[in-house]
Amino acid sequence: MKQIAQRVGVSVSTVSLVLNGRDGGRVKPQVARRVREAADAMGYQPNALARSLRTSRTHIVGFISVEVATTPYAGGMIQGAQDALSALGYVLLTVSGDDAQAIDGEVDALRRYGVDGFLYSAMSNRVVDVPRSLTRLPLVLVDATDAAHRFPSIEPDEFRIGYDATTRLIDAGCRRIAYVGCAEPMIAQTGRLEGYRQALVDHGIDVDERLRRDVLNNGPALRAVEELFDAERPDGFFCFNDARAWYVYEAAARRGLAIGDDVSVVGVDNHRVFAETLEPQLTTIELPHYEMGYWAANRLVAWIEGRAINESTWPRTTAVMPLLDTPAPAKVHCTLIEKASVRGARWAARRCPTSAARRDTP
Template sequence: MTTMKQIAEMAGVSVSTVSLVINKRDKGRVNPGLARRVRKTADALGYHPNPLARSLRTSRTRILGFISEEIATTPYAGNIIRGAQDAASATGYMMLTVNTDGTSKKDEEQEVATLKRYGVDGFLYAKMYNRLAQVPDCLQDQPLVLVDATDESGSVPSISPDEFHIGYDATRHLIEAGCERIAYIGAAETLLAQGIRLQGYRAALEESGRTFVQDLVANVGFNQPALDQVGALFDSQHPDGFFCFNDARAWHVYEAAARRGLTVGRDISVVGVDNHRLVAETISPRLTTIELPHYEIGYWSVCKLVSMITGEPVPEDRLPDTIAPLPSMDAPWPVRIRCTLLSKDSVVPHNS
């Protein structure tokens, strides 16, 4: 293992100078040219800092705690964890993940206590889907970022999808394709995203000079009752465009269209939300959909947390290229990340 002493001898400087450079405390204290020489020598020798020694010096473990509400067992939302892990690795941190079912306060407190015993430097508190959330008392005095949710008190940094623009962008895409009667196939459940996406749908219609028609909205659940509701909307309103709350509900539109001899992508146009692999890779024609930025949410959350712990911003020029652009680390919270529409085959311009 390469030591600071070996770096100092090869670079022709003192061990204290090497320490300042390696620990990024050289600004204003070490000549920039000399600092570059030390870093180049350290790289050539394959030097890696000892995390245990660093934690003893700084009282930091460089470990983050990720508290997941069923995200670890959810296939597509699991990208939040993947993004968080990538960001932790890029910033020199490890991440410990615990999973809760979101129903037992006592179990959640026990998981937090376990992470605290490991001496984690800060916490990520993640929800399975976007909602207003209360931060547990056991996390109130910790560096914390709320992930895929919004803090009810507004006092904790948080990030979630821009639900309004999901509805707005999907509806605008259908309008620009020439659709005249655009339906919204929403969710029957009481969800934060449901109401806000509906607002975006209405705003896009009204911006284009169209009147919102309540009869073009069907809030559906699952299985046969949902298919019956969508079919009834087909028969009574004859829409030519559909914005669906998620990809699963878009399947009901495909099925109802097929039963009426209509072809998606020719007779009607459909936009979903999620880019869920099971749906996106199964139904034909391929579904135009808005991808939820789970990876980006996880990545941004860790970068924000690390900046809170260190008191220094994560350099934005080192952030990765992602499908949805990452918001600024200085963005006022709650942070909303605008999602990306993936144009496929289920929307075809009427004049094509």
């Protein structure tokens, strides 16, 4: 800083204000620009250790995942958080645990590193009991919420997922729309089922519970979907996720029915394996894992530093991220990725092939 001050002809305190981002209203803009240009030319890099001793902040964030690291979606969520934190001058440390004791141990380890705050995520959108060890520092929940809404949190808008998927099938001319749901009690199951029902009602279609099957996986799930085909003859299927859409594809093939012509299907996840394997490709709603990680990291830093974040600099993503001051739980309106499994879309897809939307990076 002394060398930069000598080169520009200003005081060391002026250089300190500029390089620490506190020059607004204190240093003339043209002087601040000259300081930054000199710092860049001289290869100035702040000493993170020295800064942490002075500010009592390490600029390290801990990401605690409950089984998330073992899922196909962990990469997007962690990448979103890492991209946001990197732009804000923070480093991300990620650990995983599958029970309260393991999580407490990981939290203690991260606290010894002096982390400034935590991101906490479960394997799927759910209400979580936040470990007491996490409540001593700023905390943001990712793809999860606590019952009392004590902490900022972000999750997919599950109701809109069901509503948008069903509406897409209705727009394609389907009238006997089945729901292949999840037999486990989950926030996603409840929200998507409610959205499915509401879309039918809003479009003047009776809700027929005979068109609903809640399944788990493997043989029993396939047999349940086959029975649904034979008993109710649906012309459209909204599936809880892309994995369950596979049972619809298989059952249709066994009956000589063509997906995208005789039967329309919409899934959820934009799961890479199913998205690249099923033929015709599956129209699906992409879950916003990157967006949730990115938003949560920005919300956490805003809390740690007690300041507003410039949201106008955020990257353009597949789904639009909510504002940081959105009350918990903040919900992301997920994006439908149009492919070829819905009636009328196959011809358009052949003329203009589409793939999952790519996000811009900063």
